[in-house]
Amino acid sequence: MIIKHYLHTFVGKVITAGWDGKVLSWDSRSAEASQDLVDSNLHVESLSVCGVEVLMSTGSSVHKYDLRKLDGAIQDLSMGFWIRCVRSMTSPKGFAVGSVDGHVTLQSNSDEMGYTFRCIPKSKKGKHHLVTVNDIAFNPSLPGAFVTGDYEGYVIAWDGSSRKRLLELPRYPNSVASLSYNHTGELLAVASSYTYQESNELEDHPQIYIQKLGESHLKCASSGSSCRR
16 A cells, blocks of 8 residues: 655655555656655554655554654654544644544644544434544645545535534545645545445445535635535
């Protein structure tokens, strides 16, 4: 399994990690790795890059590295649950992790305790929803706003600052495998695909949906007014 993230600070660089524990830096113009950044010998489940900060999740832990000094992790955090994804905030002020049992934790660099909540769709009406949070994406133009995507196909937008749900998109036909905003924060790409988490998953053809979910839509949802999609 390969996990990729572009490192915007250095033009043309791609950072990858895999289940072999290696974190590599690639020149996008070449077919060979230009630098072996980390060799942890741990099963890397997720990777996120923001500026010179690299976050890597293994099991129930998050390891933080500085690309300018890679002789060891600058911080190791145990989250207390098995992590499916880790994502940096749009500025290096913290990160979010999604768990295999439906939890999301927002971890600020200034708050050691963090804030944890369950991603329960409205349709579940508060019932237990122990479903893996596959991905998290922060809106680059609206600080504190982010979306989560889970194994059952639900995408939910949240306001991390006020700690409330903003809106929920119609359920997708398959598991939400990945989420990504464009650079302006107006468009959200949703990859719906089987993710090999259960033996009874539908192996439908993977699809990518583009959803308008920018600052204006999220602010309308926050105020309670209706917005045209």
